[in-house]
Amino acid sequence: MLLPRKNEFDLWEDMFKDPFFSRKESQLMKTDIVEKDKEFIITMDLPGYSKENIQIEIENGYLTIHATTKNEEEEQESGKLVRKERYFGECSRSFYIGEDLETEDINAKFSNGTLKLYVPKKEEEAKPEKKYVEIKD
Numbered sequence: 001m002l003l004p005r006k007n008e009f010d011l012w013e014d015m016f017k018d019p020f021f022s023r024k025e026s027q028l029m030k031t032d033i034v035e036k037d038k039e040f041i042i043t044m045d046l047p048g049y050s051k052e053n054i055q056i057e058i059e060n061g062y063l064t065i066h067a068t069t070k071n072e073e074e075e076q077e078s079g080k081l082v083r084k085e086r087y088f089g090e091c092s093r094s095f096y097i098g099e100d101l102e103t104e105d106i107n108a109k110f111s112n113g114t115l116k117l118y119v120p121k122k123e124e125e126a127k128p129e130k131k132y133v134e135i136k137d
Contacts, residue, residue, distance in 0.1 A: 053068045063101075
């Protein structure tokens, strides 16, 4: 038996129930990390954020990126708001980079909603050369 829905045909509601339109926390701050010879390059998507609202810090060996965006009340035309999907709030991600790096060691660039961090690799200590005992006749 078929039961009618509250709104028998609500195109907007059906369309926005599609998983494509659902917002999950995992969709925020999508990050790629590439290892090069002398550095790691961290590329993070931060669409809708401004450079002034992004903080990058290092504490106890962890690199933390914290981003905030606020809901600036916009003048809306008269009418009913059908759906609001834009995200307003704050989010952060942390990555362990080791105890030896300082904020001065990291270079950051932000352009078109993408943050790029250039994190140098820790220089490995020279391993002592192995010495072997010569076997005599």
